[in-house]
Amino acid sequence: MSKIETPRPVRGTQDIFGADAEAFAFVVETFERVRKLYRFRRIEMPVFEKTEVFARSLGETTDVVAKEMYSFLDRGDESLTLRPEFTAGIARAFITDGWQQLAPLKVATHGPLFRYERPQKGRYRQFHQLDAEVIGAGEPQADVELLAMADQLLKELGVSDGVTLQLNTLGDGDSRDAWRAALVEHFAGVRGVLSEDSQERLEKNPLRILDSKDARDKVHVGTAPMIDQFLSSEAQDFFGAVTSGLDAAGVAWTRNQALVRGLDYYRHTAFEFVTDRLGAQGTVLGGGRYDGLIESLGGAPTPAVGWAAGIERLAMLVGDRPEALLDAVVVVEDDASLARAIAVTQKLRLAGWKAELFASGAPRKRFDKAKKVASHTLVTFPATEHGVTMRVMGDGGGTHTAIENAVLFDK
């Protein structure tokens, strides 16, 4: 017989189990609870879309589109792509499903996303995000509410210590274009002394030079023109309304004039919740306003704001979460008691208690195995001079008493 080669997992995918899986679930459950407090309505979205949905909305020259998409031809020779982010698909649905009539619409979802990247700490090829969007709302109040929800989420996850909200504005389209031109002029003047990466960025994405980590660039970032010089008065008013709204809501923030977003569709508000506890991947939640996106997909001009948060990154900040303490462990050491044990276990579960039955493997080992499981009570069927009886051991607490009454006295 030839040896069977076990297929290896795909690079950048993860099999999540135990404490990690509990932390992951805690993040999702907390998000589901908090989004309801703000009446963000749950949506379910397809995991793949026609490639143009992403190619057109993210910007052809962005890394995500240029080299990170999982695209393939289906049997009808149509180019499809596993979603690298949520926003573009939601914008498409807003147009194709007639959600305009529901505007302003607050929606939330979560699930897997796919990017062909080199995996490292807090970064995977299949990763998972929480996502929240407000579509059809042009007022700064929408930005404020969205950020307030993000802030509350992080607090309820218990990870807000050491996480700061960095806030910037990219202005409206005209402001952004003027700023961009000024930046190109500024950096082109010192082109020769910039890092190789930044010389490239000068062509592709000059805004990105602002948050370069290279010392050669940082010197010239300090003297670069800032967005504030180019903001129209409307854009200034808008940003002012966002910041004063955040202050009113009690959401702490700091201005980061170098904060830009990687994707083309962002306008006005841009923000990131950042931590220094995750190595190179400091951004835990990021987003901003994308007023031009829906129009670029062929819809009516529609203002919108949104954010996404990495579930894995949040789960790492949350840390280990213990698996739930059981209410009862039922152990059968003599198979003659098996039917009785099944009945008792099922009765406990139907009554809403978390219970596990140990009735397999070597009978003599079962008790020790069952003992090791964290539980309020342990139910056994020892043989006595009165025949086989049922015994409930426990921690003496309320659950113990209640289970004892239910199981022994049928109360």
Next chain:
RNA sequence: GCGAUCGUAGCUCAGUUGGUUAGAGCGCCGGUUUGUGGUACCGGAGGUCGCGGGUUCAAGACCCGUCGAUCGCCCCA
């Protein structure tokens, strides 16, 4: 795409300047223990040391290649 570090049992790891038959804990299997609990006891199975080549009397250890993982750059959640 680029760089650094690391690959020893199912898992976490030890293994000295290269030197007999490669170890531990946990887990698994068998036996003892019939226990009002969160490490009881004894025994056993399980490894072509990631893979391929090279150096050497001798390689888990050194060299080259390759695959994989981790962390970083780019980019991003």
